[in-house]
Amino acid sequence: MxxxxxxxxxxxxxxxxxxxxxxxxxxxxxxxxxxxxxxxxxxxxxxxxxxxxxxxLSLPQQTVVWMLHKPAGYLVSAFDDWGRKTVYHLLPDAPPGLRYVGRLDRDTEGLLLLTTDGELAHRLAHPRYEVWKTYEADLREVPHPEVLERLRSGVQLEDGVTAPARVQMLSGEPRPRLSIEIREGKKREVRRMLAAVRASVVRLARVAVGPVQLGVLASGETRALTTEEEQSLRALVGLGTADQPATVAALDGVAEPSLSSIPIDDVPEHAAPEAVITTTDTLARSLAIDGPTASGKSVVGRALAERLGLGFVDTGLMYRACTLAVIEAGIDAGDAAAVTALVRAIELDMFWPEPSAPRVTLSGVDVTSALRTPEIERTVSQVSGIPEVRDELVRRQRGLAARSPIVMAGRDIGTRVLTEARTKVFLEASEQVRARRRLGEEVESGRQTNFDRVLDETRRRDEADSTGHRAIRREQAATDALVIDTDALGIDEVVERCTAAYRAANEG
The missing domain is CATH 3.10.290.10 (RNA-binding S4 domain)
Incomplete structure (x- = not known):
């Protein structure tokens, strides 16, 4: 070769x-x-x-690009530690390295692309390339012409106005059917757009990505793309054939966009957390999720973000990114002064190619995939245990939350970061259950480990967090927090309880 x-x-x-x-x-x-x-x-x-x-490294004999007709009720994920069905249950013969392109929420069906070509997957999903996706929505009632015009011109959502969409009515039976084409990648965008114009959706399906059509492929079935289909997708995002280099090589060096409208550098370096508050109601309408490691904060947080139409922030990723910076700089994690100085100086930001899946950058480089190494696992509690580091990240987290209401999961969120939030949740679970959940995450990320090792790491994290006076037990939760023991509960029940609490506090 x-x-x-x-x-x-x-x-x-x-x-x-x-x-x-x-x-x-x-x-x-x-x-x-x-x-x-x-x-x-x-x-x-x-x-x-x-x-x-x-x-x-295992390279496929040839690049694979498939389409799957995703049924409703399946998660677009490689693994779910709550035991729900994922699309990979439909792909028993998937080749190594097969990954999905973008996401569909669990209730949405239709065209899902999968490929072993990581660069193709990245570009097709990235907002920069503005790949049009076509959806068909079955509605309970025929929408008024003014509703269609609102969808075409852009709809105000919590995270901004949507880009103009291509919209037309189809002759659906037995219900009215709407075709809508979008070129953004906001979380559950079509569902949120239709909800904003009070159009009730019975069924939603994606039927095309760029020039590739779902056609008559049966639900739950897959097929390889034809040569013409694959070449048309590659041309759409500036790539050559699977065996040729990109035709727009310069795009590899373009920085990922940040969706944060409040630059971190705009806040004085040593400002108190209160200095970044711009809208009290924005912070009050956010949802704070606390709990010990692997208690389900991220899984529940992402599900709530999709359910409520709010952005998701995993603060643990920010601490891990700081830890990566400390390790790469060769600084002893026990040197609190040196670590604090570095954390205050680094360029740390977040962006959302898929709004429920936050990505973290250091100096403009996406480091999210590098944040689950054993060395970071061993070191992150030392870094997060430094009070001055937590002060700095509280300031930056509040800067993110000042933009618009969000779902934020981490430690001390309800007691320190988003104290104004009307809805605070504290999730708890036994250490054995938490270790099993973390093991699933580690296996999915490709790390070689076992249950005993993960259980030991969980115990050490708990001990370090306790030493750092972080809220990991229910008696340390915010006094107005909803405490939920997740040991015997499925994610749907946990999300339902949190959703009801949020709506009771913020609606009406």
Whole structure:
């Protein structure tokens, strides 16, 4: 096989975009023949042993691009620690590295693209490339012409006005059917647009992505794209064929956009948390989720964000990003003064290619995929246990929350970060249940581990958090928090309870 750039090989192997591959390389997670790989290095996969986190790179014999007719009731996820069905249950013969392109919520059916080409997946899902997606919605009633015009011109949602959509009525039976085309990637965008104009949806399906049509493919079935379909998708996002380089190579260096309308640098460096409050009601309408590690905060938070139409912020990602910066700078995590100085100086931000799936950047580089290493697991509690570091991140978290109401999950959210929130939730679970959930996350991320090791890490995290005086037990929760023991509850029941509490506090 020919010698190729390592980033391209990793993208072909399903490890994300080429920029994500660069992050893996700089984090030291990639080796060639047992030594750490270098950024920009080239290798021949036929003769060199390339590994990521100790796992050998497996390249498909040829690039695979499939379509799946996703049925309603399936999650677009590789793993669900609450036991719900995912689309991978429908793909028993999936080749290594097969990943989905974008998401559909659990209740939406229709066209889902899957590919082993990480760069193609990245570009098709990225808002920069403005790939049009076509949906068909069965409605309870025929919408008024003014409703259609509102959808075409843009609808005001919690996270801003939507881009103009292409909308037309179809002759659906037995209910009115609406065709709507969008080119953004906001969470549950079509459902939220229709809800904003009071159009009641009975069924929602995606029927096309760019020039590729779902056609007559039966629900739950898959098929490979034709050569013409695949080539049309590649051309749409500036890529050549599967065996040729991109035709717009310069796009690889374009920075990911940040959706935060409040730049961190606009806040004085040593400002108190209260200095970034711009709208009291914005903070009050946010939802705060607290609890110990692996209690379900992120899973519940993402589900609530989709249910309520609010953005999701996982503060744990911010602490992990700071820890990565500390490790890369060679600073002793026990040196509180040096760690604090670094955290105050770093360029830390978040963006949302899919609003319920936040991404974190350091100095403009997406590092999200590099935040689950064993070294970060061992070190993050030391970093987060430094009071001055928590002060700095509280300031930055409140800056994110000042933009618009959000769902924020982490530690001390209700007691310190979003004290104004009318709805606060504290999730708890036994350490065994939490360890099983974390094990599922680690396995999905590709880490080689086992239950006993994860249980030990969970206990050590709890001990470190207790030493750092962080709220991990119900008696430490905010006095007005809704406390939920998730041991014996499914995620749907937890989300229902939280949703009811939020609506009771903020509606009417």
């Amino acid at each position: 020919p010698v190729e750039r390592l980033q391209k090989l990793l993208a072909r192997g399903g490890f994300g975009s080429r920029r994500s591959a660069e992050t893996l390389i700089t984090a030291g997670r990639v080796t060639i023949d047992g030594r750490p790989a270098l950024l920009g290095e080239r290798a021949d996969p036929a003769t060199a042993r390339i590994e990521v986190d100790g796992r050998a």
